[in-house]
Amino acid sequence: MEISCEAESSQFESFPRKALAVEENTIVGVDDDILEIKARLCGSPSSKLQVVALVGMGGIGKTALARKVYEDPLVMHHFYLRAWITVSRQHRVGEMLLGLLRCVCPSSDEIYKKSEQQLAEELRRRLIGHKYLIVMDDVWSSEAWDDVKRCFPDDRNGSRIILTSRVMAVGVHAQPASPPHCLRPLDLHQSWELISQKVFGKTACPSGLEEIGKKIAERCGGLPLAIVVVAGSLAKVSKTRTSWSNFAKMVGSAANEQDKQKCLDILALSYHYLPCHLKPCFLYMGAFPEDYEIPAWTLIRLWIAEGFLPPETKLKSPEEVAEHCLEDLVSRSLVMVAKRRSDGGVKTCVIHDLLRELSLQEGEKENFMYVKKEHSTIYSAYAYNEQRLSFTSGVDIISSKIDTSWKDICSFPNIYQSTPVTSSFLSFGTIGMPTQSETIFLTSAFRLLRVLHLVGHTFIHFPVEITQLIHLKYLALSYRPEFPLSLSKLVNLQTLVLETSGVLILPTEMWEMEQLRHLHLKNTSFWPSHPMTSTKALSNLQTLCFIDLNSCTREVFISISNLKKLGITGSGFCTGVGETKWELYLEHWIRPQQLNGCLTNLLYLKRLETLKFCSILVKNFPCSDAFPPNLKKLSITMCFLVPKSVTTFSKLPNLEILKLKDVNFERYVFELSEQVFKTLKFLLIQSSTLKLWEVANSYHFPKLERLVLKHCFSLKEIPNEIGDIPTLEFMELHHSPAVEQCARRIEDEQRELGNDSFKVYINRSVTS
Secondary structure, three states: OOOOOOOOOOOOOOOOHHHHHHHHOOOOOOHHHHHHHHHHHHHOOOOOOEEEEEEOOOOOOHHHHHHHHHOOHHHHHHOOEEEEEEEEOOOOHHHHHHHHHHHHOOOOHHHHHOOHHHHHHHHHHHHOOOOEEEEEEEEOOHHHHHHHHHHOOOOOOOOEEEEEEOOHHHHHHHOOOOOOEEOOOOOHHHHHHHHHHHHHOOOOOOHHHHHHHHHHHHHOOOOHHHHHHHHHHHOOOOOOHHHHHHHHHHOOOOOOHHHHHHHHHHHHHHHHOOOOOHHHHHHHHHHOOOOOOEEHHHHHHHHHHHOOOOOOOOOOOHHHHHHHHHHHHHHOOOOEEEEEOOOOOEEEEEOOHHHHHHHHHHHHHOOOOEEEOOOEEHHHHHOOOOOEEEEOOOEEOOOOOOOOOHHHHHOOHHHHOOOOOOOEEEEOOOEEOOOOOOOOOOOOOOOOOOEEEEEEEEEOOOOHHHHHOOOOOEEEEEEOOOOOHHHHHOOOOOEEEEEOOOOEEOOHHHHHOOOOOEEEEOOOEEOOOOOOOOOOOOOOOOEEEEEEHHHOOHHHHHHOOOOOEEEEEOHHHOOOOOHHHHHHHHHHOOOHHHHHHHHHHHHHOOOOOEEEEEOOOOOOOOOHHHOOOOOOEEEEEOOEEOHHHHHHHHOOOOOOEEEEEOOEEHHHEOOOOOOOOOOOOEEEEEOOOOOEOOOOOOOOOOOOOEEEEEOOOOOOOOOHHHHHOOOOOEEEEEOOHHHHHHHHHHHHHHHHOOOOOOEEEEEOOOOO
């Protein structure tokens, strides 16, 4: 594959994350729309359940408008429960119901075992008696609405449903008695305002560029998606009349939905203006299913394994370079942020379906990747002889239409005798196999694979034939344990993602995987001691989640001393170890009185920046001197906290983020006396048992910017002095009803003092 470089030289910028967060919410020309929708939601005299349909062409801004209304403080206060699902073209009833249930009740493994009818009944039961707001985004057919409408009870309490669609008939069908709200293209003034905001921010446009800028805005046809994408590219162009004039000549005109190709041509302009290294990164977005929320770390690991990025420098690792590339695509409005991390970085991202279509269209021109949308057969992909294969709905080994045996297929000369070219194989659905003993992979046909990404399917046994793919750099799959010894043969592996149903006991051969950089395990793992006779070590390992506390020995940590992110759990001695493994397990087990000593070994991880503790059954955490000096983010989950531990955390010199999730405080009190968190910017407290928090002010948190309280059902109030912290910008309450009034009072007091930058966000959705 060759990708031409037409626009910019390779460069990596440092993106101001706060500024980006503001720009992502930029929306113009919809003030009247917002007022009308809010009136239909909150001001309508009718108490009957009503559907408000937002209808308009693709890219017109339906989702952005719905999101703006959904997150409006008045709307959030008006509805007790809120839920949002994205339906898309190939809607699946079970997934829609699960998505809604995850918003209105705590999720558990049991919920995934229920039938569609049981899910529908459970959803209806959860909604009965509550005033709720449901958003069904991107509905393509009336059938999608009919499949779930029975789940929405009408208690005549003013509940509402927002439905967005490109199809007028869908909106009319959902609410025949009420006309859909039709979104129209932006006028020239609004189009130019949006471009100006995206390119110049609060700075005025130079007078010599305004006329050309308005021509560019006019040629975008009033389509917000096209405008923001074009603006993202225009922002990278030098601000001279010559450069802008040349840019304007390349912008076509998108006038209507019928001429969608003109819209794609406008969007393609931004693709052609991308630097060389960003073009494959953008094309790769088409490999994921439509409306798929992509974890940023997954995308970054895949880009690195594919070799899209320039070589690392002394100042930046491959992961840092990839993160800058993702932020660059976001700044150009080619990728949208779904969630951001607590430090402002991208946590998950999505791509608009028109932009995804663009990536597929351009990818086809470049022979970049073969993407199969519907469930397909693995054999059908051979004929395409593609470098990369993606099956967004799953794949079968053998098609039922092929009347031949497994051995016959394996003997086809075009499979085994031709030169293999496929380097990447991605599947996001179920995988059909001829027998349980056969693996999905014909290793002779795919022996050059570097990327193997399988999600949505769990293998009964680990497909050991995969270990013959010695070129693999990235491997992600789900299976039932155990950990195969032969995995150590994958000496080039950099990222290993394994989802198993129980604890993993890693073999000594694990130490031979010297190229490994990231190890993600759904459950905890026990590690063997490093062999004294071996010179090999996992010196490149940067991410390890999770390792059991019993394995946190001096020998292990010295051998993985370059870790940057670590997750430690103490739950291994409680669950996941079968009787057949018990004898082997006991060899790894450390008695409870030795557990504190294990934590002091953290000092050997000098480069550690992110640390997670989960279910650590210790009375006290070690003193602050035992923690790595560069630790910036600390997360404590399902642990018991005493004041001494809080004091320890306050003394960590570089701690910026502290998350206390499902913790039990001693005497149910969060005590702060002389503790000072000098560098802390983000604090999350999630505790259903916390009852009292008396003191918190600028003395304790001199740099705090964001405070989040989740599921603090028993907490009656929060310290009023929190509002006086000069750096505090945001307070979020998620399912913490008792302190809502207190938080609003603090917000009102700050407004009276002229502090309009302080905001309170209240969300009653369970999964928020």
